[in-house]
Amino acid sequence: GFPDGFDIDGLPTRVLFGTGRRAEVAAEVARLGRSALLVTGRSQAAFVAELEQALGGGHAGTLDGAVEHVPVPLAERARAVARETGADVLVAVGGGSSVGLAKAIALTGGQPVVAVPTTYSGSEMTPIWGTSEGGRKTTGRDERVRPRVVLYDPELTLDLPAATSAASGMNAVAHCVEALWLAPANPLVGALAEEGLRELAAALPVLRRSPRDVAVRGGALRGAWLAGTVLAAAGTGLHHKICHVLGGLGLPHAQVHAAVLPAVTAFLADAAPGAVARIRRSLGVADAAEGLWQLAADAGAPTSLADLGLAPEQVDEAADLVAQAGPAAPRRVTADDVRSILGTALAGRP
Ligand code: NAD
Numbered sequence: 001g002f003p004d005g006f007d008i009d010g011l012p013t014r015v016l017f018g019t020g021r022r023a024e025v026a027a028e029v030a031r032l033g034r035s036a037l038l039v040t041g042r043s044q045a046a047f048v049a050e051l052e053q054a055l056g057g058g059h060a061g062t063l064d065g066a067v068e069h070v071p072v073p074l075a076e077r078a079r080a081v082a083r084e085t086g087a088d089v090l091v092a093v094g095g096g097s098s099v100g101l102a103k104a105i106a107l108t109g110g111q112p113v114v115a116v117p118t119t120y121s122g123s124e125m126t127p128i129w130g131t132s133e134g135g136r137k138t139t140g141r142d143e144r145v146r147p148r149v150v151l152y153d154p155e156l157t158l159d160l161p162a163a164t165s166a167a168s169g170m171n172a173v174a175h176c177v178e179a180l181w182l183a184p185a186n187p188l189v190g191a192l193a194e195e196g197l198r199e200l201a202a203a204l205p206v207l208r209r210s211p212r213d214v215a216v217r218g219g220a221l222r223g224a225w226l227a228g229t230v231l232a233a234a235g236t237g238l239h240h241k242i243c244h245v246l247g248g249l250g251l252p253h254a255q256v257h258a259a260v261l262p263a264v265t266a267f268l269a270d271a272a273p274g275a276v277a278r279i280r281r282s283l284g285v286a287d288a289a290e291g292l293w294q295l296a297a298d299a300g301a302p303t304s305l306a307d308l309g310l311a312p313e314q315v316d317e318a319a320d321l322v323a324q325a326g327p328a329a330p331r332r333v334t335a336d337d338v339r340s341i342l343g344t345a346l347a348g349r350p
Helices: 021-032 045-058 072-085 096-109 162-182 187-209 214-234 238-248 253-271 273-283 288-299 312-325 335-347
Strands: 014-017 036-040 059-063 089-094 113-117 128-133 136-141 149-152
Touching: 014 021, 014 214, 021 045, 021 089, 021 113, 021 149, 036 045, 036 072, 036 096, 045 059, 045 089, 059 072, 072 096, 072 128, 089 096, 096 113, 096 128, 128 238, 136 238, 149 214, 162 187, 162 214, 162 238, 162 253, 162 273, 162 288, 187 214, 187 273, 187 288, 238 253, 238 312, 238 335, 253 273, 253 288, 253 335, 273 288, 312 335
Parallel strands: 014 149, 036 059, 036 089, 089 113, 113 149
Antiparallel strands: 128 136
């Protein structure tokens, strides 16, 4: 590649951020089409009911079965529902699972997506889709799935449970951290990733004590927006590949990010001194890997893969799958390297 160059594809998503902005969803739908299919999980029933009312005749239906990693049979069912209802807009309400299901529909149907995120996954800002089948996750990039409008309303995140907030927040932290070593020469990515890290590091430990503080929720959500933005710009590498492989083995997505990130950061530190300096600066710590481990611990996120259900005998299979995929990283990565990263994360040591 071009070590001193970078690409910018603009900032293609319309973003409406602020307390109460969920009231604007129906107006945004009306700008894009005639009727909307709501795509959601089961955690936002009150807001979904509010939205169905607000859409009135523009409500084509509600699909509330979103689950992690979009299993292929679910994606196919969702596409059929979208066709039957004749919806020409998709509104995703919820975390990365809801956004992921809407993206799976848009990938083949081409409907514009409006996203109302309620976690910190960042998926709403990316053209990245993913589906899973038989323990393997397939991902790709396609502009058809990139949400056209994203409405961030901190009030919708007040009930996100503490443990989910912490894990999901560390997922956002991981987007910022990996972007820093994947796109070291991109000044826009660098600035946004540092600011995202600052927002997340300030908010996540406080949320543990004050989960219903709207201002702190707003900070975490701004961090998640910046994290999703740099994920879209810089893409995914070694860290995300490890998490996707572990997700395929049945481990929970966001929690895995929290447990793996410090070990990957320690492994890459010597190969990415610029990224490490920026992580240290934004977190205000002396050591990047240790600082990330401490942030996960302070936030109340899991730090050990063993606690998340990874058995030591699964490490070899996972390491081989990661190495075979040849993930992007600032240094060469062998299966042995991944084994050693997973060994560290398995124990969850600082
Ligand atoms: P999730 O969407 O599964 O949500 C986690 C849990 O929190 C669910 O039980 C959900 O019902 C609940 N929940 C969500 N919002 C809530 C709220 N405000 N209040 C109470 N409960 C709430 O988890 P996630 O971590 O947001 O997303 C994970 C998925 O997103 C994975 O499949 C991952 O691969 C994908 N992802 C994709 C991208 C991308 O760019 N394509 C980026 C990040 C994550």
